[in-house]
Amino acid sequence: MVEIGTFFENGILSLVNYLDFLLRIAMAMVCGGLVGLEREKRLKNAGLRTHIIVAIASCLMMIVSKYGFMDVVGLDGLRLSADASRIAHGVVSAIGFLGAGVIFVRRESVVGLTTAAGLWATVGIGITIGAGLYSVGLYTTLLILLIQWALHGKHTKSHSQNSGSITSNITKHAISVEDLSNYLDKYEVSIREMALSKDDKDCIIAKVEVIFRPGDSILDLMKAFQDSPYVDSVDVYPTL
Numbered sequence: 001m002v003e004i005g006t007f008f009e010n011g012i013l014s015l016v017n018y019l020d021f022l023l024r025i026a027m028a029m030v031c032g033g034l035v036g037l038e039r040e041k042r043l044k045n046a047g048l049r050t051h052i053i054v055a056i057a058s059c060l061m062m063i064v065s066k067y068g069f070m071d072v073v074g075l076d077g078l079r080l081s082a083d084a085s086r087i088a089h090g091v092v093s094a095i096g097f098l099g100a101g102v103i104f105v106r107r108e109s110v111v112g113l114t115t116a117a118g119l120w121a122t123v124g125i126g127i128t129i130g131a132g133l134y135s136v137g138l139y140t141t142l143l144i145l146l147i148q149w150a151l152h153g154k155h156t157k158s159h160s161q162n163s164g165s166i167t168s169n170i171t172k173h174a175i176s177v178e179d180l181s182n183y184l185d186k187y188e189v190s191i192r193e194m195a196l197s198k199d200d201k202d203c204i205i206a207k208v209e210v211i212f213r214p215g216d217s218i219l220d221l222m223k224a225f226q227d228s229p230y231v232d233s234v235d236v237y238p239t240l
Helices: 004-010 016-041 046-069 086-100 113-130 134-160 177-186 218-226
Strands: 103-104 109-111 163-168 192-196 204-211 233-237
Touching: 016 046, 016 134, 046 134, 086 113, 113 134, 134 233, 177 192, 177 204, 218 233
Parallel strands: none
Antiparallel strands: 103 109, 163 204, 163 233, 192 204
């Protein structure tokens, strides 16, 4: 069996090398998923899928940069006599312009992050296959498709929710921030962030950016909080 470092001598990758590549991509997926899960729990726009795809794509491009050109790059001692990865570097840099074109800001949400990450990953797949690492490119393609399919339902569900803001004069209602938070929990309203301020009467005003539960229409939300003892006003940003 050829050891992992042997291809530096003969320019050929062994089965052990390819298995090592697949293990690296799988580990990048797990690590990226852990970071994305933490972000998603905090209701950030770039969540689980986006982080996983970016982690996989960056790992893939690193593998290509290190090992994808051994068949065309000569060795002079420990120094490469040619730089075949220069084109790959240019392609990876240029994809940023295309990715930026599919990201849009709508109200309080950002749309297109996963699509942009998918475009970046697709560039990495193309570079990998072009470099001759067919199995690595195919493995990464199937992995990304599996991620998109498995997490698509969760992604769609989150985008079916309306976001908005709720204002409450907690001094006038004689409640605490915890009371307001518990009240919103009863309606399955997720708090994204809360800001406190004082008006000209020294009353403490809480403005809460929220995400409403899935399936509630705008009319249902307005009726639910119209006669609320704690909520003074509700603004709903409908999902487009």
